[in-house]
Amino acid sequence: MAKKGKKGKSTLGRDGSIIASNRKARHEFHILDTYEAGIALVGTEVKSMREGKASLVDAFATIDDGEVWLRGLHIPEYSHGSWTNHAPKRARKLLLHRREIDTLIGKVRDGNATLVPLSLYFVGGRVKVELAVARGKQAHDKRQDIARRTAEREAVRELGRKIKGMRG
Numbered sequence: 001m002a003k004k005g006k007k008g009k010s011t012l013g014r015d016g017s018i019i020a021s022n023r024k025a026r027h028e029f030h031i032l033d034t035y036e037a038g039i040a041l042v043g044t045e046v047k048s049m050r051e052g053k054a055s056l057v058d059a060f061a062t063i064d065d066g067e068v069w070l071r072g073l074h075i076p077e078y079s080h081g082s083w084t085n086h087a088p089k090r091a092r093k094l095l096l097h098r099r100e101i102d103t104l105i106g107k108v109r110d111g112n113a114t115l116v117p118l119s120l121y122f123v124g125g126r127v128k129v130e131l132a133v134a135r136g137k138q139a140h141d142k143r144q145d146i147a148r149r150t151a152e153r154e155a156v157r158e159l160g161r162k163i164k165g166m167r168g
Helices: 023-028 043-050 098-110 139-167
Strands: 018-021 029-039 060-064 067-072 092-095 114-123 126-135
Touching: 018 092, 023 029, 023 114, 023 126, 023 139, 029 114, 060 098, 092 114, 098 114, 098 126
Parallel strands: none
Antiparallel strands: 018 114, 029 092, 029 126, 060 067, 060 114, 067 092, 114 126
Protein backbone atom coordinates (compact mmCIF):
# COMPACT_ATOMS: atom_id res chain seq x y z
CA MET A 1 0.00 0.00 0.00
CA ALA A 2 1.18 3.53 -0.75
CA LYS A 3 2.62 5.64 2.01
CA LYS A 4 0.44 8.63 2.96
CA GLY A 5 1.89 12.16 3.03
CA LYS A 6 0.80 15.15 5.10
CA LYS A 7 -2.35 15.97 3.13
CA GLY A 8 -3.47 12.39 2.58
CA LYS A 9 -1.75 12.21 -0.78
CA SER A 10 0.16 9.14 -1.79
CA THR A 11 3.90 9.68 -2.01
CA LEU A 12 4.17 7.23 -4.88
CA GLY A 13 3.82 8.36 -8.47
CA ARG A 14 0.10 8.64 -9.16
CA ASP A 15 -1.74 11.66 -10.54
CA GLY A 16 -1.89 14.56 -8.11
CA SER A 17 0.77 13.05 -5.87
CA ILE A 18 4.04 14.49 -4.66
CA ILE A 19 7.10 12.61 -5.88
CA ALA A 20 9.72 14.59 -3.95
CA SER A 21 9.84 17.80 -1.95
CA ASN A 22 12.67 20.08 -0.93
CA ARG A 23 11.82 20.71 2.72
CA LYS A 24 15.16 22.36 3.42
CA ALA A 25 14.51 25.09 0.82
CA ARG A 26 11.84 26.79 2.92
CA HIS A 27 14.27 26.86 5.86
CA GLU A 28 17.23 28.17 3.84
CA PHE A 29 15.42 30.73 1.63
CA HIS A 30 12.74 33.44 1.68
CA ILE A 31 10.28 32.35 -1.03
CA LEU A 32 9.39 35.42 -3.12
CA ASP A 33 7.33 33.85 -5.92
CA THR A 34 6.49 30.37 -7.26
CA TYR A 35 5.93 28.98 -10.75
CA GLU A 36 4.76 25.60 -12.06
CA ALA A 37 6.94 24.24 -14.86
CA GLY A 38 6.98 21.06 -16.90
CA ILE A 39 10.17 19.04 -17.29
CA ALA A 40 11.58 17.48 -20.45
CA LEU A 41 12.26 13.87 -19.40
CA VAL A 42 13.09 10.58 -21.08
CA GLY A 43 10.94 7.46 -20.56
CA THR A 44 13.03 5.71 -17.93
CA GLU A 45 13.11 8.89 -15.82
CA VAL A 46 9.31 8.99 -15.70
CA LYS A 47 9.16 5.28 -14.84
CA SER A 48 11.66 5.80 -12.02
CA MET A 49 9.58 8.73 -10.72
CA ARG A 50 6.42 6.59 -10.82
CA GLU A 51 8.26 4.32 -8.37
CA GLY A 52 8.61 7.40 -6.13
CA LYS A 53 12.35 7.79 -6.62
CA ALA A 54 13.79 11.30 -6.98
CA SER A 55 15.79 13.70 -4.82
CA LEU A 56 15.73 17.50 -4.85
CA VAL A 57 18.40 17.87 -2.17
CA ASP A 58 21.10 19.56 -4.30
CA ALA A 59 18.82 20.77 -7.11
CA PHE A 60 18.77 24.33 -8.44
CA ALA A 61 17.72 26.03 -11.66
CA THR A 62 19.74 28.22 -14.02
CA ILE A 63 18.86 30.36 -17.01
CA ASP A 64 21.15 29.77 -20.01
CA ASP A 65 20.53 31.39 -23.41
CA GLY A 66 16.89 32.15 -22.62
CA GLU A 67 16.13 28.60 -21.42
CA VAL A 68 15.60 27.41 -17.86
CA TRP A 69 17.52 24.29 -16.81
CA LEU A 70 17.13 22.17 -13.68
CA ARG A 71 20.50 20.94 -12.44
CA GLY A 72 21.41 18.62 -9.58
CA LEU A 73 18.08 16.75 -9.61
CA HIS A 74 18.87 13.10 -8.88
CA ILE A 75 16.60 10.54 -10.54
CA PRO A 76 18.09 7.06 -10.04
CA GLU A 77 18.24 4.66 -12.97
CA TYR A 78 15.07 2.69 -13.60
CA SER A 79 15.35 -0.72 -11.93
CA HIS A 80 13.99 -2.65 -14.95
CA GLY A 81 15.82 -0.54 -17.54
CA SER A 82 18.52 -1.78 -19.86
CA TRP A 83 20.93 0.11 -22.11
CA THR A 84 18.17 2.73 -22.53
CA ASN A 85 18.60 3.99 -18.94
CA HIS A 86 19.31 7.67 -18.33
CA ALA A 87 22.14 9.50 -16.54
CA PRO A 88 20.95 10.11 -12.95
CA LYS A 89 22.17 13.72 -12.56
CA ARG A 90 21.86 15.18 -16.06
CA ALA A 91 20.59 18.73 -16.66
CA ARG A 92 16.89 18.78 -17.52
CA LYS A 93 15.10 21.52 -19.44
CA LEU A 94 12.16 23.20 -17.73
CA LEU A 95 9.16 24.03 -19.89
CA LEU A 96 7.80 27.53 -19.29
CA HIS A 97 6.09 30.17 -21.41
CA ARG A 98 8.38 32.83 -22.89
CA ARG A 99 6.83 35.63 -20.77
CA GLU A 100 7.41 33.56 -17.61
CA ILE A 101 11.05 33.02 -18.58
CA ASP A 102 11.46 36.75 -19.24
CA THR A 103 9.94 37.52 -15.82
CA LEU A 104 12.31 35.04 -14.16
CA ILE A 105 15.30 36.55 -15.95
CA GLY A 106 14.32 39.99 -14.67
CA LYS A 107 13.80 38.82 -11.07
CA VAL A 108 17.06 36.89 -10.92
CA ARG A 109 19.07 39.69 -12.55
CA ASP A 110 17.63 42.50 -10.37
CA GLY A 111 18.39 41.18 -6.90
CA ASN A 112 20.44 38.40 -5.42
CA ALA A 113 17.64 35.91 -6.01
CA THR A 114 17.99 32.31 -7.11
CA LEU A 115 15.71 29.65 -8.60
CA VAL A 116 15.02 26.75 -6.25
CA PRO A 117 12.77 23.74 -6.94
CA LEU A 118 10.35 23.13 -4.06
CA SER A 119 8.58 19.94 -5.16
CA LEU A 120 8.04 17.43 -7.95
CA TYR A 121 4.57 16.04 -8.61
CA PHE A 122 2.29 14.51 -11.24
CA VAL A 123 -0.51 16.47 -12.93
CA GLY A 124 -2.49 14.61 -15.57
CA GLY A 125 0.24 12.02 -16.06
CA ARG A 126 2.93 14.67 -16.57
CA VAL A 127 5.71 15.56 -14.15
CA LYS A 128 5.67 19.16 -12.92
CA VAL A 129 8.08 21.07 -10.71
CA GLU A 130 7.17 23.91 -8.35
CA LEU A 131 9.94 26.44 -8.97
CA ALA A 132 10.51 29.30 -6.51
CA VAL A 133 12.26 32.63 -6.91
CA ALA A 134 14.02 32.81 -3.56
CA ARG A 135 16.48 34.90 -1.59
CA GLY A 136 18.83 33.31 0.93
CA LYS A 137 18.12 33.73 4.64
CA GLN A 138 20.70 34.93 7.11
CA ALA A 139 21.39 33.04 10.35
CA HIS A 140 19.31 35.43 12.49
CA ASP A 141 16.31 35.02 10.14
CA LYS A 142 16.49 31.25 10.56
CA ARG A 143 16.62 31.62 14.37
CA GLN A 144 13.57 33.92 14.29
CA ASP A 145 11.65 31.38 12.21
CA ILE A 146 12.51 28.59 14.63
CA ALA A 147 11.46 30.73 17.62
CA ARG A 148 8.16 31.67 15.91
CA ARG A 149 7.35 28.02 15.09
CA THR A 150 8.18 26.97 18.67
CA ALA A 151 5.91 29.70 20.08
CA GLU A 152 3.06 28.65 17.77
CA ARG A 153 3.51 25.01 18.78
CA GLU A 154 3.44 25.94 22.48
CA ALA A 155 0.28 28.05 22.00
CA VAL A 156 -1.51 25.15 20.27
CA ARG A 157 -0.36 22.76 23.00
CA GLU A 158 -1.55 25.11 25.76
CA LEU A 159 -4.91 25.62 24.03
CA GLY A 160 -5.28 21.85 23.81
CA ARG A 161 -4.59 21.54 27.56
CA LYS A 162 -7.22 24.16 28.39
CA ILE A 163 -9.83 22.45 26.21
CA LYS A 164 -8.96 19.10 27.75
CA GLY A 165 -9.26 20.62 31.26
CA MET A 166 -12.72 22.03 30.51
CA ARG A 167 -13.99 18.59 29.41
CA GLY A 168 -12.81 16.56 32.34
